[in-house]
Amino acid sequence: MSLYRAETRRLTKRRFTRLFLLGVTLILAAVAAGMVFTNQKVGPAQIASARAEAQQDFQRATEQFERDLADCKAAQGTPNADRWPPGCEGMSGPTQDNFQTQWYMPPTFDFRENFPDMVTTLAALLALVAFIVGASFVGAEWSSGGMMNLLLWRPQRLRVLGTKLAALLVFFTVLTVVFSALWTALFVGIAELRGSTDSMTSGAWQSIGLMELRGLALVVVAAALGFGLASLGRHTAMALGVTIGALIVFQFGLGTVLNLAKVKFADAYLIPVWMIAWMDKEIKIEDYNSCDYSSAGGCVPDSLTLTWPMAGAILAGVFVLIVVVSMWTMRSRDVT
Structure with a gap:
């Protein structure tokens, strides 16, 4: 059996992976059921x-x-x-x-207007699962001694770690594509039953497809990030600890300090804003401490628009940085 097939089998057979996939499936089913029961077709x-x-x-x-x-x-x-x-x-x-x-009017599910939020929901849940499963996939190998045993069989460090990462990314790529297709079909049915798809044009479908591709990229980066951080720390807790620390420091601490200091466009330093810009194509941030006066519009706050190419560059940078650093440390550090 090839190393890639062995790692793919190891990933898919883990109870940890199956339990998380079952959990996210149940959550998505609950979301879909909520949409069915809270909307109705308008006639x-x-x-x-x-x-x-x-x-x-x-x-x-x-x-x-x-x-x-x-x-x-x-x-x-x-x-x-x-x-x-x-x-x-x-x-x-x-x-x-x-x-x-x-x-x-009663709430009704207009596919063109409401489904983008469902795409973001799917991408966020799968990205969270990908991060945790990716961290556990390699972190458990290090903490249990399985990595050392594997390297005795295949004493090629970079190939072993790279194959594990490839198996993880391919798995979540296929999983996200399948989930996205089923999610889209499910909500088309919900719209037909409890809303409308009349406003969908070829351009609207193309926009939905591109949004789902951006969601796929988010899931892949999240999986690589969890995998890379756990590989660097050689423990699952490393990835989870860094994430919790980043949320506390950057989301709460940094956000509070920037707002108190009245830093211009303080929200641009927060991670969720960039995720929204990536999924929604752009987000407009306004600085209410400033005034761009015009005789026609009066006092209008300065604004900054973050676009999906800007957010994509950050995602690509994070992906490359984490993968390169984790590979470099795998090659240079002792395996103990």
Whole structure:
């Protein structure tokens, strides 16, 4: 049996891997079920019901305004006059625009509008699983002594570690592609049952496909990051500890310090912002401590737009750095 096949079999047969995949499957099933039960298909009956409810609320608001206006006029020249505007000026009744029919429509799953959030949900969950499984895959080998035994059989350090990483990345690539296809098909069905796919065009499908590819890249980088950190520390806890420390230091500590120091575009230093820019193609950050004045728009805060190529460059840099450093340490450090 080849080394790659052996490592792939080792990865897929681990109970740790299977339990995490079962867990993420159950979570995704719960999300899909929630979408089914909280949305409904909109037809003429729902539109008529929403229009009637909007009209009823408009009528009630109009009647309440007429009562308030009458009370205001009756209170003029009495001790209760201070409860109302002087001379009842400024009191205005509701208009039909304040009770638009679409505001009373039941929730419905519009595939084009709502599915991108589901793609992000899938990518985030799979990236989390990929990181943890990747860290455990190599970390358990180091902590149990399995890596040393394997190197006795195959005394080629870089080939062994590289094959393990390749097996991990190929596994999660295939897994993400399969999950993405099933996830898309599932929500097409949900949209047909509880919403609509009428707004989907060829361009919209292309955008969905590209977003899923970006999600795939996020999963692959997360798997490599967990694998590389655990390999550097030669223990699963190394990857998890670094991640927890990064969240505490960079997300809470650094964010608080930057905001207190009123650093311009402080959010640009936080990891989730870059993940959003990657998945949503761009994100606009505004600096509310500044004012870009114009006679037409007044005081408008300065803004910074982070785009997916910028976020992609960071992801690629992290991927290359972690892989190269982990390979270098594997070659230079003693295996003990």
